[in-house]
Amino acid sequence: METQNVKMVVTGPFSAGKTAFVQSISEIEVVSTERRISSEAEQIKEATTVAMDFGRITIDDDLVLYLFGTPGQRRFDFMWEILAQGMLGFVVLVDSSKPETFREAKSILETFRAYAPTPYVVSANKQDLPDAWDLDDLRIALRLDESVKLLPCVATDKESVKKVLLELLYAILEEMEEKE
Amino acid sequence: MKGNLEHFSPTQILNLVSLSKKSGTLDVNRKGRKAALSFKDGKLIFVSMEDADGSLTSVLSKAGRITREQADVLAKHAEKHGDKQLGLLMIQKGYITRNDIVQAIKRHALASVNEFANWNSGDFIFDQARQIGDDRIIVPLDLENIIIQIARAQKRDEQLEEEIPSLDVCLKFADKSKINIKELQLSKEEWSVIRYVKPENTIRMIAKSLNLSDRDIRRVVGSLREAGLVELMQVRQREKLSVEEKQEKKALVGRLIARIQNI
Ligand SMILES: Nc1nc2c(ncn2[C@@H]2O[C@H](COP(=O)(O)OP(=O)(O)OP(=O)(O)O)[C@@H](O)[C@H]2O)c(=O)[nH]1
Numbered sequence: 466m467e468t469q470n471v472k473m474v475v476t477g478p479f480s481a482g483k484t485a486f487v488q489s490i491s492e493i494e495v496v497s498t499e500r501r502i503s504s505e506a507e508q509i510k511e512a513t514t515v516a517m518d519f520g521r522i523t524i525d526d527d528l529v530l531y532l533f534g535t536p537g538q539r540r541f542d543f544m545w546e547i548l549a550q551g552m553l554g555f556v557v558l559v560d561s562s563k564p565e566t567f568r569e570a571k572s573i574l575e576t577f578r579a580y581a582p583t584p585y586v587v588s589a590n591k592q593d594l595p596d597a598w599d600l601d602d603l604r605i606a607l608r609l610d611e612s613v614k615l616l617p618c619v620a621t622d623k624e625s626v627k628k629v630l631l632e633l634l635y636a637i638l639e640e641m642e643e644k645e
Numbered sequence: 646m647k648g649n650l651e652h653f654s655p656t657q658i659l660n661l662v663s664l665s666k667k668s669g670t671l672d673v674n675r676k677g678r679k680a681a682l683s684f685k686d687g688k689l690i691f692v693s694m695e696d697a698d699g700s701l702t703s704v705l706s707k708a709g710r711i712t713r714e715q716a717d718v719l720a721k722h723a724e725k726h727g728d729k730q731l732g733l734l735m736i737q738k739g740y741i742t743r744n745d746i747v748q749a750i751k752r753h754a755l756a757s758v759n760e761f762a763n764w765n766s767g768d769f770i771f772d773q774a775r776q777i778g779d780d781r782i783i784v785p786l787d788l789e790n791i792i793i794q795i796a797r798a799q800k801r802d803e804q805l806e807e808e809i810p811s812l813d814v815c816l817k818f819a820d821k822s823k824i825n826i827k828e829l830q831l832s833k834e835e836w837s838v839i840r841y842v843k844p845e846n847t848i849r850m851i852a853k854s855l856n857l858s859d860r861d862i863r864r865v866v867g868s869l870r871e872a873g874l875v876e877l878m879q880v881r882q883r884e885k886l887s888v889e890e891k892q893e894k895k896a897l898v899g900r901l902i903a904r905i906q907n908i
């Protein structure tokens with residue numbers, strides 16, 4: 466029997482922690498198409514993702530889950546639609562300590578929702594940082610409906626990433642129940 | 646100086662006129678839609694944009710200061726004696742203050758020039774010799790400020806395109822909006838959009854019914870969202886799965902869950 470591939474997408478603004486998220490859970494070293502940041506303005510970290518991050522979790526002999534991290538910078542957003550095709554669901558990561566990126570996070574969320582009507586969760590990343598916003602405040606700032614799952618996360622911590630992915634999978638099941 | 650807005654944008658023209666402190670009139674023809682902007686020493690002094698011809702009566706009636714009927718009568722007077730004379734007469738009779746007139750003309754000029762800034766094609770001619778008639782009331786406006794305002798509006802429009810990438814989504818009232826809609830101060834356009842907010846109407850359909858451009862409907866929806874009144878709602882093209890397909894998908898998701906739990 467042929468191996469079946471399924472995919473989920475991890476998206477969010479620049480530097481939200483997408484690469485870290487995929488890296489934490491992937492069984493392979495994340496095949497990242499990073500490149501060193503050239504412009505001064507974005508010199509807050511060493512590398513940014515330009516095409517996608519590519520992580521893998523082997524489920525069993527004939528099922529593989531791929532995790533794709535999108536590039537966070539809009540100038541690479543031609544990749545988004547391609548990545549969105551056929552995904553089971555998606556995670557929107559937000560850096561909870563950077564309110565200046567919340568608007569962009571919401572806009573990315575809307576863009577992905579328009580690409581595909583799949584379930585999604587929003588993940589409040591970097592909750593370990595002292596100035597991370599509370600979930601309740603973040604929900605208001607991002608204007609998220611109560612029905613949208615907003616989950617705390619520390620992308621560098623595997624257990625935390627597991628929880629987010631599981632919640633997304635539960636959301637997919639719940640949505641199927643709803644449709645019955 | 647002549648050309649087409651495709652190659653030289655409205656903002657570029659305004660910038661040029663402002664920097665070189667030109668005087669004269671810019672006439673633009675965009676497939677029969679006409680605009681005329683007059684400048685003196687690099688300042689905008691008069692705008693006529695399609696039917697809004699910039700005359701005192703049209704400006705005041707647009708601003709709701711006089712009725713259509715009054716405007717018709719007054720326009721006849723202005724035809725003979727000019728806008729300046731009419732303005733003076735109205736001030737003397739206590740209909741209106743000087744400041745009201747200045748504000749109404751300013752608002753008309755700003756609205757028109759903002760509209761003009763969005764034209765992306767059309768033949769233009771700048772005629773340095775053509776000045777507007779002496780009978781017009783002139784309110785000189787600094788172009789620098791206008792250009793900044795235009796840039797701001799354009800930036801906002803770009804943001805709105807990102808926030809509302811697709812017009813094929815529906816609107817719904819925000820769940821938590823405990824706001825009493827009747828007490829809100831909304832614009833006429835906002836009210837008309839509010840009336841169409843229904844799960845079955847996409848933004849595109851609403852725009853079509855109200856004859857609003859993509860940009861204008863985005864602006865209205867954007868401000869309603871900003872106010873926390875409405876939310877975008879995806880038209881879920883529900884995947885039509887057969888019973889077996891659904892079982893299969895559930896089983897697949899179940900396998901993913903089991904595996905991830907054990908990583
Ligand atoms: N403290 C803390 N730091 C984090 C967390 N997640 C990511 N980071 C750090 O944040 C920075 C950005 O993380 P990346 O994973 O590169 O972010 P990205 O979203 O892939 O960024 P782009 O690809 O450039 O859009 C890195 O220095 C990470 O180590 C977290 O949960 N807590």
Ligand SMILES: [Mg+2]
Nearest residue numbers: 483484513514
């Ligand atoms: Mg990255």
